[in-house]
Amino acid sequence: MALSREDLKAKILEKALTGPKAQLYVKDFYACDPESGPRDIKNAANDLVKEGKMTFWSSGSTTMYAAQGRAKDEENR
Amino acid sequence: MPKHDTPLLDELEKGPWPSFVTDLKRQAEKKPECFDILGQLELSYKDKITHWKHGGIVGVFGYGGGIVGRYSDVPDRFPGVAHFHTVRLNQPSSMFYNSAKLRDICNLWEKYGSGMTNMHGSTGDLVLLGTTTPNLEPLFYDLTHDLNQDLGGSGSNLRTPSCCLGRARCEWGCFDTQDLCHTLTMHYQDEIHRPAFPYKFKFKFSGCPNDCVAAIARSDFAVIGTWRDDIRIDQAAVKGYISGEFAANAGAHSGKDWGKFDIKAEVLDLCPTGCMWMEGDTLKIDNSECTRCMHCLNVMPRALRPGLQQGATICVGAKAPILDGAQFATMTVPFVEVKKNEDGEFAEIVEVIEKIWDWWMEVGKNRERVGETIQRIGLPTFLKVMEITPAPQHIKEPRSNPYVFWQEDEVEGGWERDVVEFRKRNAQ
Ligand code: HEM
Ligand code: HEM
Ligand code: SF4
Ligand code: SF4
Numbered sequence: 286m287a288l289s290r291e292d293l294k295a296k297i298l299e300k301a302l303t304g305p306k307a308q309l310y311v312k313d314f315y316a317c318d319p320e321s322g323p324r325d326i327k328n329a330a331n332d333l334v335k336e337g338k339m340t341f342w343s344s345g346s347t348t349m350y351a352a353q354g355r356a357k358d359e360e361n362r
Numbered sequence: 363m364p365k366h367d368t369p370l371l372d373e374l375e376k377g378p379w380p381s382f383v384t385d386l387k388r389q390a391e392k393k394p395e396c397f398d399i400l401g402q403l404e405l406s407y408k409d410k411i412t413h414w415k416h417g418g419i420v421g422v423f424g425y426g427g428g429i430v431g432r433y434s435d436v437p438d439r440f441p442g443v444a445h446f447h448t449v450r451l452n453q454p455s456s457m458f459y460n461s462a463k464l465r466d467i468c469n470l471w472e473k474y475g476s477g478m479t480n481m482h483g484s485t486g487d488l489v490l491l492g493t494t495t496p497n498l499e500p501l502f503y504d505l506t507h508d509l510n511q512d513l514g515g516s517g518s519n520l521r522t523p524s525c526c527l528g529r530a531r532c533e534w535g536c537f538d539t540q541d542l543c544h545t546l547t548m549h550y551q552d553e554i555h556r557p558a559f560p561y562k563f564k565f566k567f568s569g570c571p572n573d574c575v576a577a578i579a580r581s582d583f584a585v586i587g588t589w590r591d592d593i594r595i596d597q598a599a600v601k602g603y604i605s606g607e608f609a610a611n612a613g614a615h616s617g618k619d620w621g622k623f624d625i626k627a628e629v630l631d632l633c634p635t636g637c638m639w640m641e642g643d644t645l646k647i648d649n650s651e652c653t654r655c656m657h658c659l660n661v662m663p664r665a666l667r668p669g670l671q672q673g674a675t676i677c678v679g680a681k682a683p684i685l686d687g688a689q690f691a692t693m694t695v696p697f698v699e700v701k702k703n704e705d706g707e708f709a710e711i712v713e714v715i716e717k718i719w720d721w722w723m724e725v726g727k728n729r730e731r732v733g734e735t736i737q738r739i740g741l742p743t744f745l746k747v748m749e750i751t752p753a754p755q756h757i758k759e760p761r762s763n764p765y766v767f768w769q770e771d772e773v774e775g776g777w778e779r780d781v782v783e784f785r786k787r788n789a790q
Contacts, residue, residue: 310728311518312560323723324558331556335424341517341557344417345430345448347729348517348557351419359418359433360445360495 287320293329301339301352308342308349308356365390366401370408386478393477395442395492402440413440420447420495422502426556428513429498445494449475449501450487450514452547452554455540456527457482466509474501484580485564486524487514513555520553521564528569528587534659535569536587536672537700542708543567546715549707559719560726570668571656577677577691582732583715584677584691585700589669592649593658599665600625600645610661629658673699676714678744679733689733692741693755694748714748721747742767 288296296317301309314326321329330350333339342349342356349356368383375381383400390396402413418431430448437444451467453459467488471477476492483489493501505511514522523546526532528539546565547554553563566577569587577584602608603623609616610623625645630638637651638658645665647658659666676698677691695714703709718732721744726735736744745752770776 310560311557312728323720327558327723331426334426334556340419341421341426342417342419343421343427343430343517343557345432345516346562348426348519356419357417359415359431 287322287325288318290325290329290332293318293321293325294333297326297330298333298338298352301333301350301355308351310347310349314350365397366404368400368404371400371404389477392472395446395476396478398434398440398442399446399476399478399492402434402436402443405436405439414446418447420498422498422513424555425513427516427519427554430516432492443492446476446492447495447498449490449493449498450483450485450516450522451490451505452512452514452522453482453486453488453524455525455543455547456530457486458530458540463509467511470501470504470509474504485514485521486575487522515554515562518557518559518561519555519563520550520558521562522554523547523565523567524575525567526569526574528567532569533663534572534587534656534668536589536668537569537585537674539567539569539587541702542585542700542711545702545706545708546711549712559723561729561731563719563722563732565715571654572660577680579680579688579690580682581680581691582678583718584680585674585711586677587668587700588654588673588675588697590671590673590697591669593647593652593669594667595645595647596665596667597644600662601643603662603665604643608662608664612663629661632657673697676711678718679731679736681731681733685730685734686737689737691733692736694745695750696753696755717748 287293297314300314300317306313311323311327311330314330315323317326330339334341334350337353339350339352340356342351351357371383374383386396386400390400406413413435415433415435418433420431421427421429428450430450432446432448434440434443434446467490468477468479471479471490474493474497475490478491480489480491502513505513523543525539525543526535528537529535530540543565552558563583564581565583565585566575566581567585568575568577571586571588573584573586577586599608603610604625606623610628625640630640633652634655634657635651635653637648639646649669659668674697675693676695678694680689680691682688698710698714700708700711722732722735725739726732730738741756742752745756773779
């Protein structure tokens with residue numbers, strides 16, 4: 286069975302906080318729960334951004350996710 | 363901020379054309395950061411490399427698109443462009459607005475940004491060039507509260523949908539492009555404002571095959587008006603063109619003397635499928651061979667009009683050249699009626715969109731446009747996913763992209779049959 290939204294968010298955040306890659310594509314989170322569909326994963330990741338636990342990083346053409354503080358930040362380096 | 367010497371850029375003011383260099387110098391009187399744009403660009407011309415850094419984390423709260431972070435990699439020399447973010451505003455459908463609205467937008471941008479704009483970007487957005495991070499939230503507040511405008515899409519979002527003038531001004535519109543564009547923009551607000559996909563995804567809507575928004579070349583999902591029945595012919599008007607009473611192409615090429623209108627040379631012989639001929643002074647069209655290219659209608663608009671069973675063709679997967687070269691969208695759904703249901707939704711089109719998304723979100727690679735996914739996995743699989751029966755129009759030419767493959771359940775004994783037994787009866 287697919288994880289609940291809260292459990293899914295916890296797994297995504299864990300991967301973003303502790304994984305080797307600081308910035309991840311939404312697809313990189315699919316493995317957090319193979320039972321959840323791509324839309325559920327993207328909604329959970331976007332929720333985490335709304336809650337301030339993750340941020341978007343965008344080149345303008347692609348968007349990636351990172352745990353708060355782990356994204357490449359051009360202003361505060 | 364001081365003025366910089368820009369001998370290379372100054373060359374660009376010497377031609378007979380309007381020059382962005384002149385525009386920037388003029389704007390710099392009001393907004394001195396524009397001197398730094400010129401300075402940095404001059405340096406790029408010398409170094410032959412861009413001095414803009416790619417991307418960043420900036421945005422407005424709750425949105426994951428619409429603002430593109432841009433930073434100078436030489437901020438010490440050009441502090442005016444240390445941050446120089448781009449803002450995309452969702453344009454109204456068909457870019458219909460009055461001059462008061464444009465003035466409001468320009469005033470807002472003089473207040474919070476460099477005052478420089480690009481109208482319009484290739485997604486159709488009104489593009490506002492150059493502001494700083496602290497200005498983003500106040501700009502967004504004024505934009506949404508005072509101007510009743512919203513940001514457009516960027517990044518891995520659904521990009522700002524765009525459409526041609528369509529039925530608002532054009533007699534060839536085979537569906538209401540503005541209605542479809544606006545309705546889908548409202549339907550997919552979440553996808554426009556927050557990333558949802560492996561990469562960008564663009565919708566564009568053209569009312570007829572003239573395709574004035576270049577949907578087939580620029581969008582992942584192109585909806586292009588067409589008709590199923592016969593081209594309507596007004597034979598009296600055909601005679602009027604032949605006799606010179608009406609100007610061909612509505613007079614569009616009248617600057618030069620092309621001689622008398624020649625229906626054979628200018629229409630019949632240019633029909634790409636050769637499906638038109640004259641019987642005496644009556645024009646005939648074999649509509650079953652017509653590929654809806656619009657040529658004859660464009661030449662003789664008064665005589666020829668689209669049929670009455672109107673709708674659209676959906677093409678999927680155009681993209682720019684980053685991987686494997688540029689490609690046009692592939693004809694996928696030959697015909698759909700473009701109509702709203704009782705809930706005010708274009709349900710049939712939404713269904714097609716979501717079938718594509720569900721598949722692409724699952725199998726598309728990171729940074730892979732849907733057209734590349736189709737190319738990698740194959741059109742036969744894509745058509746199967748879309749539950750579309752292949753038609754001859756789905757192939758480019760015989761044997762270049764064949765779509766007829768046997769499936770295991772269509773073969774007696776499946777893939778597991780006894781080959782040795784089979785070969786006893788059928789020599790190799
Ligand atoms: C009057 C004599 C012939 C006629 C009318 C004829 C007609 C045809 C036709 C209509 C096709 C199908 C083409 C297509 O679907 O693209 C074909 C294919 C073929 N023919 Fe013939 N053919 C003749 C003689 C021959 C001979 C003498 C050979 C071999 C020595 C030959 C070998 C082939 C082959 C190998 C194909 C398959 C080509 C392909 O699939 O690309 N044919 N022929
Ligand atoms: C080592 C020798 C050969 C090799 C490596 C070879 C290779 C190929 C390849 C790769 C194709 C394309 C298949 C496709 O696109 O589906 C092909 C097609 C074909 N070959 Fe050969 N071939 C050889 C010898 C021959 C010989 C000796 C003949 C005739 C006497 C022949 C007749 C054909 C024909 C008629 C086709 C077209 C089949 C079709 O399009 O349906 N080939 N061959
Ligand atoms: S695409 Fe067709 S309908 Fe739309 S404005 Fe152009 S000619 Fe008219
Ligand atoms: S629309 Fe194009 S293909 Fe059709 S009859 Fe006219 S010229 Fe021929």
